[in-house]
Amino acid sequence: MANYIDLHNHILPGIDDGPRTMDEAVQLARDLVNAGYSTVVATPHAFEGQPAPQVILERLEELQDELDAAEINLKLLPGSEQHIGPGLLELLEEGQILTLNNTNYLLLELPMLQPLPVYTEQLLFDLSLKGYHPVIPHPERVIALNRNHELLYRLNQAGALYQVTWAALPGLLGSTAQQTVQTMITAKLAHLFATDAHHPTTRLLSVDEASALYEELEGPGSAELMLTTRPGLLLDNQTLDLREALAPEAWPRKKGSFFSRLRGLK
Numbered sequence: 654m655a656n657y658i659d660l661h662n663h664i665l666p667g668i669d670d671g672p673r674t675m676d677e678a679v680q681l682a683r684d685l686v687n688a689g690y691s692t693v694v695a696t697p698h699a700f701e702g703q704p705a706p707q708v709i710l711e712r713l714e715e716l717q718d719e720l721d722a723a724e725i726n727l728k729l730l731p732g733s734e735q736h737i738g739p740g741l742l743e744l745l746e747e748g749q750i751l752t753l754n755n756t757n758y759l760l761l762e763l764p765m766l767q768p769l770p771v772y773t774e775q776l777l778f779d780l781s782l783k784g785y786h787p788v789i790p791h792p793e794r795v796i797a798l799n800r801n802h803e804l805l806y807r808l809n810q811a812g813a814l815y816q817v818t819w820a821a822l823p824g825l826l827g828s829t830a831q832q833t834v835q836t837m838i839t840a841k842l843a844h845l846f847a848t849d850a851h852h853p854t855t856r857l858l859s860v861d862e863a864s865a866l867y868e869e870l871e872g873p874g875s876a877e878l879m880l881t882t883r884p885g886l887l888l889d890n891q892t893l894d895l896r897e898a899l900a901p902e903a904w905p906r907k908k909g910s911f912f913s914r915l916r917g918l919k
């Protein structure tokens with residue numbers, strides 16, 4: 654029985670664009686357990702501290718009670734996916750933002766379609782100075798990063814860690830996202846993986862396939878590092894043992910090798 658940990662998930666019902674009902678949330682929980690997960694951080698979308706931590710915690714308790722009553726063996730932990738905003742650090746220090754399981758790690762969402770706010774790099778620096786670890790979710794779907802892979806490195810140097818969506822690895826989020834993941838793995842910038850599941854089935858189905866692909870690229874044991882070991886350390890607020898990112902000058906220029914290796918697996 655696998656004991657995977659999902660660090661990014663919209664399982665709470667009726668709070669964002671995740672499940673609309675408790676029944677849907679319970680079904681998503683069943684799917685997660687079937688996919689091998691035993692722990693999930695509930696990370697509803699939030700902006701400027703809304704919904705408030707108390708609202709998220711109450712919804713989490715309701716769902717956990719339902720799961721326990723149905724004997725679904727899935728542990729929910731508190732969190733949020735905070736959209737970037739100028740007042741984020743202040744709200745964080747006032748306790749108005751839920752980090753991942755109350756650690757110093759925070760899911761910090763960047764705009765998907767618009768240019769990044771001018772204060773993005775400064776905010777990352779400031780968060781790091783205060784001891785926080787900002788984790789950027791689904792960088793492969795942020796257009797500003799897709800268009801400029803070197804920006805991935807720059808933001809990392811400012812303090813950002815990256816959480817890639819598993820489904821992007823086998824190409825389920827499109828070829829542009831897949832190419833960004835290619836760059837990130839090569840450059841040692843794919844620090845964490847998660848499902849970002851919003852509904853039953855869909856993206857979850859790719860976890861086995863994606864983690865197998867990841868092992869083909871990064872070697873035996875590397876998927877377990879991403880599915881259990883590293884997220885477990887994070888949830889204990891430990892410092893992660895990350896390999897240093899390669900500067901863009903050191904990135905291999907040869908294109909297509911990743912995809913030819915993927916094709917070779919079929």
Ligand SMILES: [Fe+2]
Nearest residue numbers: 661734790849
């Ligand atoms: Fe999300």
